[in-house]
Amino acid sequence: MHSSRTxxxxxxxxxxxxxxxxxxxxxxxxxxxxxxxxxxxxxxVDAVQQAISTEGTxxxxxxxxxxxxxxxxxxSKLRPNQPSILQLTSYPxxxxxxxxxxxxxxxxxxxxxxxxxxRSAPAQMFVQPEEDGPVWYSAPGDSVRISVQAxxxxxxxxxxxxxxxxxxxxxxxxxxxxxxxxxxR
Amino acid sequence: MDGSVKIRATTDMxxxxxxxxxxxxxxREDRVGRGYHTIVSHILLAGLALVCGMQFVSPAVLAGPSxxxxxxxxxxxxxxxxxxxxAKGQKLYTEAQTNVDEFEKKLADDQLKSIRPQQINRTxxxxxxxxxxxDELEAIGETAGVDLRLRSEDLQKRVxxxxxxxxxxxxxxxxxxxxxELLSQRIDxxxxxxxxxxxxxxxxxxxxxxxxxxxxxxxxxxxxxxFREERLAKSLRPFDxxxxxxxxxxxxxxxxxxxxxxxKLRDRETPDFAGIIDNVRSAADAIRVKxxxxxxxxxxxxxxxxxxxxxxxxxxxxxTLRCRALDWAMGMTPQEVDQGDLAxxxxxxxxxxxxxxxxxxxxxxxxxxxxxxxxxxxxxxxSVAQLASLTGDNQLGxxxxxxxxxxxxxxxxxxxxxxLPNAIETYTNVTQEFLRWLERVAARGAAAKASSxxxxxxxxxxxxxxxxxxxxLIAAGTNDPQNIRLMSSVSDVMPRLASSLVGxxxxxxxxxxxxxxxGAGVSVLQGRNYARVVxxxxxxxxxxxxxSDLYVSNATPPLSLPAMIAVESARRGxxxxxxxxxxxxxxxxxxxxxxxxxxxxxxxxxxGGLTTEPPEMLPIEQVxxxxxxxxxxxxHRYFFVDVEQSPxxxxxxxxxxxxxxx
Numbered sequence: 001m002h003s004s005r006t007x008x009x010x011x012x013x014x015x016x017x018x019x020x021x022x023x024x025x026x027x028x029x030x031x032x033x034x035x036x037x038x039x040x041x042x043x044x045v046d047a048v049q050q051a052i053s054t055e056g057t058x059x060x061x062x063x064x065x066x067x068x069x070x071x072x073x074x075x076s077k078l079r080p081n082q083p084s085i086l087q088l089t090s091y092p093x094x095x096x097x098x099x100x101x102x103x104x105x106x107x108x109x110x111x112x113x114x115x116x117x118x119r120s121a122p123a124q125m126f127v128q129p130e131e132d133g134p135v136w137y138s139a140p141g142d143s144v145r146i147s148v149q150a151x152x153x154x155x156x157x158x159x160x161x162x163x164x165x166x167x168x169x170x171x172x173x174x175x176x177x178x179x180x181x182x183x184x185r
Numbered sequence: 186m187d188g189s190v191k192i193r194a195t196t197d198m199x200x201x202x203x204x205x206x207x208x209x210x211x212x213r214e215d216r217v218g219r220g221y222h223t224i225v226s227h228i229l230l231a232g233l234a235l236v237c238g239m240q241f242v243s244p245a246v247l248a249g250p251s252x253x254x255x256x257x258x259x260x261x262x263x264x265x266x267x268x269x270x271x272a273k274g275q276k277l278y279t280e281a282q283t284n285v286d287e288f289e290k291k292l293a294d295d296q297l298k299s300i301r302p303q304q305i306n307r308t309x310x311x312x313x314x315x316x317x318x319x320d321e322l323e324a325i326g327e328t329a330g331v332d333l334r335l336r337s338e339d340l341q342k343r344v345x346x347x348x349x350x351x352x353x354x355x356x357x358x359x360x361x362x363x364x365x366e367l368l369s370q371r372i373d374x375x376x377x378x379x380x381x382x383x384x385x386x387x388x389x390x391x392x393x394x395x396x397x398x399x400x401x402x403x404x405x406x407x408x409x410x411x412f413r414e415e416r417l418a419k420s421l422r423p424f425d426x427x428x429x430x431x432x433x434x435x436x437x438x439x440x441x442x443x444x445x446x447x448x449k450l451r452d453r454e455t456p457d458f459a460g461i462i463d464n465v466r467s468a469a470d471a472i473r474v475k476x477x478x479x480x481x482x483x484x485x486x487x488x489x490x491x492x493x494x495x496x497x498x499x500x501x502x503x504x505t506l507r508c509r510a511l512d513w514a515m516g517m518t519p520q521e522v523d524q525g526d527l528a529x530x531x532x533x534x535x536x537x538x539x540x541x542x543x544x545x546x547x548x549x550x551x552x553x554x555x556x557x558x559x560x561x562x563x564x565x566x567x568s569v570a571q572l573a574s575l576t577g578d579n580q581l582g583x584x585x586x587x588x589x590x591x592x593x594x595x596x597x598x599x600x601x602x603x604x605l606p607n608a609i610e611t612y613t614n615v616t617q618e619f620l621r622w623l624e625r626v627a628a629r630g631a632a633a634k635a636s637s638x639x640x641x642x643x644x645x646x647x648x649x650x651x652x653x654x655x656x657x658l659i660a661a662g663t664n665d666p667q668n669i670r671l672m673s674s675v676s677d678v679m680p681r682l683a684s685s686l687v688g689x690x691x692x693x694x695x696x697x698x699x700x701x702x703x704g705a706g707v708s709v710l711q712g713r714n715y716a717r718v719v720x721x722x723x724x725x726x727x728x729x730x731x732x733s734d735l736y737v738s739n740a741t742p743p744l745s746l747p748a749m750i751a752v753e754s755a756r757r758g759x760x761x762x763x764x765x766x767x768x769x770x771x772x773x774x775x776x777x778x779x780x781x782x783x784x785x786x787x788x789x790x791x792x793g794g795l796t797t798e799p800p801e802m803l804p805i806e807q808v809x810x811x812x813x814x815x816x817x818x819x820x821h822r823y824f825f826v827d828v829e830q831s832p833x834x835x836x837x838x839x840x841x842x843x844x845x846x847x
Contacts, residue, residue, distance in 0.1 A: 074614065076611050076614055076615050077611075078608075078611060078612060078615065078736060079741075085615045087614075087615065087618065089618065094617075094618065094621055103618055103619075103622050105615070105618075105619055124619075124734075126622040126625075126626070128625070134629055135622070135625055135626050135629055137622070137626050140726070140727075140730050168625075168626045168629035168630050168633070168825075169629055169630070169632075169633040170633070171827070171830070
């Protein structure tokens with residue numbers, strides 16, 4: 001549980017778009033740098049990062065129920081014509097991590113949080129119910145699927161629509177289900 | 186113990202007491218030089234280093250004691266003298282061992298009388314010659330000499346037991362009486378040789394003196410072993426003294442010659458710390474002006490220079506290790522060596538090297554324009570990442586790790602681009618937490634396997650500790666796994682080690698992938714252990730997954746240093762730890778191994794650090810265990826591979842995101 005003061009710090013939407021560099025500048029970069037650098041420059045121009053931090057909730061069912069009283073969302077775009085990257089965490093920063101701890105990363109088509117609408121997007125997920133306990137994670141080939149929906153009031157709901165997680169210590173797999181709720185800012 | 190044994194033991198003991206401070210001969214170069222030895226030694230050492238280099242990559246061809254050849258002799262460091270003495274020792278040992286085995290078999294079969302006493306005496310003389318060859322090897326700093334001495338002492342005990350059994354057999358009293366009479370006659374006849382040997386010793390002609398007196402003592406002392414008579418022992422004491430004086434003189438010559446040879450090698454190997462720092466600084470100045478430097482007819486930009494100087498860093502660190510071992514060979518204690526200029530200079534150099542490379546990047550950042558900053562940043566990221574994982578946790582300058590020292594300059598370089606900082610921030614945002622979770626999963630996976638794969642150093646220490654009156658390599662009760670010294674011969678210890686270790690599950694830490702097509706890696710030297718694992722065949726799927734997780738492709742490189750380090754270290758095959766089964770073990774002498782470390786052996790130690798040595802150990806007595814480990818699981822910092830699971834789980838077609846869209 002995070003204090004409202006902490007939550008307040010993260011409530012701001014971060015929109016970091018480079019405006020000082022035109023596409024013409026970027027083209028110059030592409031032409032004048034080595035092959036490897038071309039996507040770097042292009043990616044730099046289009047990189048967008050947005051974050052919503054709020055006191056949401058996470059309710060999951062693994063072998064036992066896992067509930068977190070915070071949910072932080074960020075939406076980033078590395079390159080044009082590629083999906084955006086949605087991240088959900090139960091904590092605002094690694095330094096402020098609490099347990100149970102949850103992390104989800106998924107490719108989504110929306111560029112803005114308000115435009116989020118996915119019926120079944122593959123996602124990678126990590127859940128650690130206790131600090132010194134095992135991590136349930138998406139093993140290679142076992143991604144979970146999520147549905148994401150932004151509402152008109154600015155709230156965002158995320159549902160796990162299927163998938164299994166693997167236990168880091170035993171290698172056992174388990175079906176996972178649950179909901180992420182991000183209330184309006 | 187009979188009189189002859191006492192004489193033999195006394196001779197050896199006094200000789201060694203006089204020899205023990207080998208280092209006192211260092212620097213006394215007013216004695217007769219043996220220039221050709223130096224040249225030949227250098228040539229042979231270079232050849233040996235080359236061979237060792239190949240062996241480092243492909244240890245299947247290594248000589249020396251192993252689980253399949255437990256009685257093989259330890260390798261020697263260098264040169265014609267060492268090789269010659271080792272060959273001589275091998276021949277004498279084989280002959281004596283074969284004969285004593287036969288004597289003991291006859292004894293067990295109650296057929297001892299079928300052996301003529303003269304045969305036993307000749308074997309006893311062979312054992313004495315073996316002991317002297319061992320002393321000579323020890324005098325030139327070879328651990329193989331310590332091992333051969335222990336073997337000769339063991340053989341001597343066994344042959345004395347045979348004699349003791351023989352001399353109480355019924356019906357040999359008359360023969361013994363004749364032998365006693367014969368011995369008295371030969372002692373009288375040998376007095377002239379003794380006198381001559383004493384004269385030669387006084388003239389400093391130790392080799393001639395030794396030849397003269399040894400021919401007498403090798404005849405007389407075995408004969409005397411059959412009798413327990415003070416009168417005989419007393420009459421042999423002058424021979425013992427003449428023998429000891431000549432032998433000691435000969436050993437001193439050996440030591441002086443070795444010190445002369447090794448000193449020159451040591452001088453040549455001494456790392457030019459200041460020189461490489463100056464070169465980096467000069468390169469930085471040139472980079473600041475024109476962006477490249479001409480080295481060996483090649484034009485190198487800043488990132489290539491980081492690789493270039495990184496290679497020199499590795500080799501300088503190796504040279505430092507070699508020099509320490511050469512100092513040990515000349516009799517210095519680790520404390521003396523590590524309080525000397527070499528270790529101090531190395532520590533300062535490592536700090537300065539990191540700082541100088543930072544200056545190099547800073548110079549390039551000053552020079553580069555907005556358009557070229559992106560390409561340069563990625564190229565530097567890759568170069569720095571390749572070195573960063575090799576420095577491990579070593580703190581270089583101001584208590585910071587290598588990557589932390591260079592990060593500000595990389596940030597400055599990125600800042601020259603108007604667009605790159607934003608791209609890096611976004612890239613970091615979508616990879617940083619992911620990496621943290623991957624690291625956590627990998628650590629948990631390895632921890633779950635830890636109990637079934639204890640650290641190799643612990644398993645080795647348990648197997649090597651003396652017990653049940655059987656000397657091992659670690660004194661009972663000392664709990665000092667770093668101090669692995671020969672207290673019993675290799676041929677005695679090795680079978681016990683092999684039965685305890687081969688087939689046992691262990692884990693090894695800090696594995697670096699070798700720069701070759703071997704598909705293998707080598708763990709850092711921990712205490713007196715290191716291991717080789719062939720593991721890269723199991724990594725490809727996990728590497729592909731990691732690259733995909735970090736949005737890396739040929740066209741899209743990692744944009745943060747942690748991500749680049751993750752990818753580069755995985756591609757090289759660097760593992761935090763590896764668990765598996767020991768399939769083979771090899772025992773190597775510490776001094777010889779370290780003194781001849783070949784180029785690829787930079788993997789044995791992280792850049793910027795040196796091995797920690799017990800301050801008062803005698804390096805010549807120390808050995809290293811090298812193991813081959815067949816991996817069962819592999820822990821990279823960001824993934825864990827259980828090789829016993831279906832390989833398909835780690836195969837590239839199973840991309841974690843289910844589709845590769847980046």
